[in-house]
Amino acid sequence: MKTNTIKRQLAAGVAALALGAMATAANAADNGKYRVGIVTFLSGPAAGPFGIPSANAAKVIVDGLNKGALPAPYNTKGINGAEIEAVVIDEAGGATKQVEEFRNLVQRQKVDAVVGYISSGDCLAIAPVAEELKALTVFYDCGTSRLFTDNTKPTYTFRTGLDAAVDNIGAVRYLAATKPDVTKIAGIQQNYAWGQDSWTDFTESLAKLMPKAKVVESQMPKVFQGQYGAEISALSVKRPQVVHSSFWGGDMEAFVLQANARGLLDDAVALLTCGESALDRFKDQAPNGTIIGARGPFGAFAPDNELNTWFVKAYTDAYGMAPTYPATKMAHAILGLKAAAEKAGGNNGSVPTAEATAAAFKGATFESVSGTAKMARADGHQAVQPISYGTYKYDPKTGKASIENIITFSGECVTPPDGTTSDAWIKAGFPGAVCN
């Protein structure tokens, strides 16, 4: 009998818990602050290289803005005078769960804007929901070219990061400029959408810009495999001169380490489109001359302007290392949001509506840690910025790595014009590209 009472109490407890959770329905709402949902990977393999630097950058920028410590034009406090409150959410768990968490952010936590998303699958799934809920959403990193072709007529969704096609068009242009004579090119990509799309964009651009170069080998290991012994052998056997890879995070570091130890990188130059994110960790394991990118003018490629100087210093003071590209991208996105919200205006200290902010964001030009950004594609919802590539250089004496031989390609040189998909643009031979 006694167990029965306890059980009944427990049962009541479970029921109460469920009801209570439903009832609380977050009264966190309107406290006069500008609430921003920050969604990025806090767990899983993408957390270390991307998620945590991004979350750190968000903290640095939000704290800086709340203190009014940033240089002009962002020297006003908060967003439109309202204090910024960041709600950080883990992006792990897949698209369905992210849709659920996105709704929670918007409807339960009543955030005024969401900045986030690294995974392309998450971006694709979130975009229509953001439009449905009329929730201002800034995608800061995901690269899929399908974002604004699958979700046509965006109103509330913006992407401040660049399309992944830009990475690979830029990469081929860099090769064409620095190694025009290479003929044997190989590639190794993670076997998922990111790797497959990167490889397609790269090889198609290669066919147009460097018709003499032949693809001698393509490997697609499972994502997060970590061991690339067989792949490295298969690549070595074909004796390529350049090995292109869109690997990122632990996979990229492991591949470079193993390929270097196995001698593949003695004869071939690696071209790593995401290489910059591991700049501080490669040490002497990546050979000098390895071509690395940062998916835009971010991280070590960010321009030398006042905003970036402030950001690098604040970030380095807080976390003991210079910001890598995901960090710069996050800072860039939040600054874009601030610029738009303040352009939308309203009384100082008030939170502008999503409608007004979205209207102001559309087609806007804003200053940022990565230079000037124009929301000039996808009907004013997609940013256009230049992309840079350079080569890795490690100084064993100081233990510091740097990038040299940097070439920057203007946005107009690597970004398809509005109304053209990147795929069609590449196949047509880049009509209308304006290169410096």
Place this chain on the structure above:
Amino acid sequence: MLSFIAVLIDGTIYASWLFLVAAGLTVIYGVMRILNMAHGSFYAIGAYAAASAIGWYFSDGTGSAGMSFLLLIGCAIAAGLVVGTLVERGLLRFMYGRDEILMVIITYALLLILEDAMKLIWGVNPYFAYQPYTALGRSTIAGLKVSNYDLALIGVAVVVGLALWGWLERTNLGKILRAVIHDREVASAMGVNVRRMFFLTFIIGTTLGTLAGALTAPSISVVPGIGVEVIVLAFAVVVVGGLGSIEGAAVGALLLGLSRAMAVHFAPQFELFVIYGVMSLVLAIRPQGLFGRTLARKI
């Protein structure tokens, strides 16, 4: 021709790694009938422990490669003892005798807990501990450059496999364990302290897991999630080989390792399916796995 040699070398190296990862899993299953989902986490803990120790050892710029190998193995054993003891004494010993599937779920819960615990201890930043890997240099076999560390891994796998086999087949303790495997109740009636055997087995299984992680750490970048990636692979190896069988794990590892290397070299588009394809095929033909026998001596 070069490709064939490459397949052989790559396949064997990968198989050695698979065997090291799977050995602990099969030992624990063989004796305790626990299909340990958290085995991947033990692997990851070993990798993290080794990587942070190696990083610390080389942080001042000096340090000898020879010492670093001892450090690797030392770390693996220490981590295995600590984690194994904690998990067995703190959790599993209260659960013995429950349904086999329930034990899987318990270790699944353990996996979730350990994944976050590792994150709290080591953070999410990658650990890079390449010194032991590059220190051994490389050899050229028939024109193919191979890392000596990877070749040494084959040796380690053979030694571990033989040691396990010898221990089970040639020592008194091994005989007692085999009795436990064969019939838990009768062994118990004969005066065997089954629970002590379980504890011992679990510690050894855990240590094999951490050892595999520690030995892998120098050649990879240690990041969150590496444990989850290896579980299914390890499962595939032991299921193909026959659960609880050491010989089975060895053969299963070789079969999967060579199949995968073959796919990478000759049909990269099938690489993604090859492990599961081989596993389904083997199970379709031999439902108990290659060396699995329903009631006969296992391990």
Place this chain on the structure above:
Amino acid sequence: MRLDKTELALVGLAVLLLLGGMVAPGWLIFLVTIALAKALVVQGVVMQMKAGLVSFGQGLFYCVGGYAVGMGGPFLGISAGLVLLAIGVVAAVGLAMVLGLLLTRYREIFFAMLSLAFSMILYGVLVKSQELGSTDGFNVNNWTLLGQTIAGGETATHVVFLLTVVAAAVVAFLLHRYYRSSVGMTCEAIRENEVRVEYLGLSPRWIQYANYVAAAGVSALGGGLTALAAGHVDPDMAYWTTSGEFIFIALLGGTGSVLAPFLAAIVFSLVRTYAIEFVPHAWQMILGFTLLGIVVFLPKGLWSLFTRHRPEAPVVPAAPQKTSTGGAGA
């Protein structure tokens, strides 16, 4: 038709949910929709658990159901939501009829691993299919219900909610009857002792087969509803961790009642969403401890809190009597 207590509760809860849906905030409606849809997949897992099999690959049918709904529009030109759901169920049942021939020969961990392998093979195929968006998947939109276009917006959330509640209630009702039918009872007998069932002249394998195929259909319905609700499908639906989540929920609820998976799925979603909100860096750990707590303190799942009699199985001699009287009901 006489309704027993569970069935009455079922109807009552469904009505309550529908009424609640009129006032609840959007996020909660969505959360409950997804939870109920996933609970249908869990019902598939529970069906097999009752017969003694644990599927580590139920994500396979969840994924088939979801992709059928997603692909029906662009590839077959079908936009009627109910037809899409039906296609998913038919596809899953067809697949299960083939796979079941092999799988029902296996028991215990071999069944678990083999079902996992098939699920992972589908995952591999989808990852390879660039035209289906590989791992990014694709969006599901522009479907209709009874001729009405459901274009998105608040109405869509409510429509899918309604559809899910009704589907869940109907399936639960049928499952409840099924569990008390002679076949359903035989499944439990198979779990207890397969050989004795054979002695009775029945074929455990074919009963397992029928059960497996039916479970696939139920799970595919859950997948289809999830696709409609989330508006997106991707190969992760077939990944083994997704299947792991379904087992998690199944154990959380227990096999005590057809209502248990629904309760468990909602509790699971709420625990997870609040864990993510309050401890974003360690929410998996919270889930892990929850699961452990359930296994240790409520080995028969959350549902044992709501049953009158003790959670432990009745003493041995009483057992057969109890089951036989239970079987005579309805």
